[in-house]
Amino acid sequence: MKLSKKSEYGLRALIELALTHEKATLQRQEIAARQHIPIEFLEQILLMLKRAGLVSSRRGMKGGYALIKQPQDITLGQVIRILDGPLAPISCVSKTAYQKCNDCPYANKPRCPVQQAMGTVRDAISGILDHYSLADFAAGHRRG
Amino acid sequence: MKLSKKSEYGLRALIELALTHEKATLQRQEIAARQHIPIEFLEQILLMLKRAGLVSSRRGMKGGYALIKQPQDITLGQVIRILDGPLAPISCVSKTAYQKCNDCPYANKPRCPVQQAMGTVRDAISGILDHYSLADFAAGHRRG
DNA sequence: AAGTTGTTGACAAACTTACTCATATTTAAA
């Protein structure tokens, strides 16, 4: 039930990009300094977000990173799935990365207690994170 | 955001103990066989549950394990906390195992976006798991 | 006393996390 550092850093980095959205691009060192993130690790994270189509980058002088999409069109659920994988506590209740559990004694039965319980947990988590936009998220920064 | 095998096995083992509650004690091999759990690993798990006061054990012939508490008085949240640790996605929003995050730029500020978001996730998860009793959980088995 | 069970601690392979490093590639400016 844990959020990795990768996702935490990714979310915090996206705050900076959201705050300067359509105003400026940010270089990794600026993001790293403002959010206290190890720069080389941050790079990997930004790259993953780029490959996933959330962020654009430019090399060379005057390079840097920027959001591609509007902050209100990016959800925390998307980001965490990109960086950490599925939100579901167990893969047999994942909607985005379902996998059948084969060694489970309830595998082919109509009801599995674990599935029932964890299914509701999954729904609760994604109900929150898939409706929590980066815009809302970054707004928590301003008044802090 | 993942449930470990340890917790999954622990929960499944507790189903068996709940089903025979006040009727019989169960030996590890019976539990292991019914729920397809590696027996040596199961032993460790049952021991943790015993130390936490959920389960009792007897050695020697006719030995085995049994629930100490009523199934309706045990919640999935308790079990998972024993086996996997805190439910909170990040320790700075945990109520049972709070830890201050020190390298976070929002550490001493009144608001942290990550805390806000993950706080609601934690509340949702514990809202479900701390009110989901082992009795409810095991009931999913019967009709399956 | 014998046999069956749980208890304990050590061990370990495989995997994941959270990085670091070296090197290449692209871009802008001198």
Next chain:
DNA sequence: TTTAAATATGAGTAAGTTTGTCAACAACTT
């Protein structure tokens, strides 16, 4: 056209976690 500044990429890695296994021991029943 060289050079400085920036991202891109892949490899590597130390430490920790997960998911077990194994062996010796202790306690209980018959």
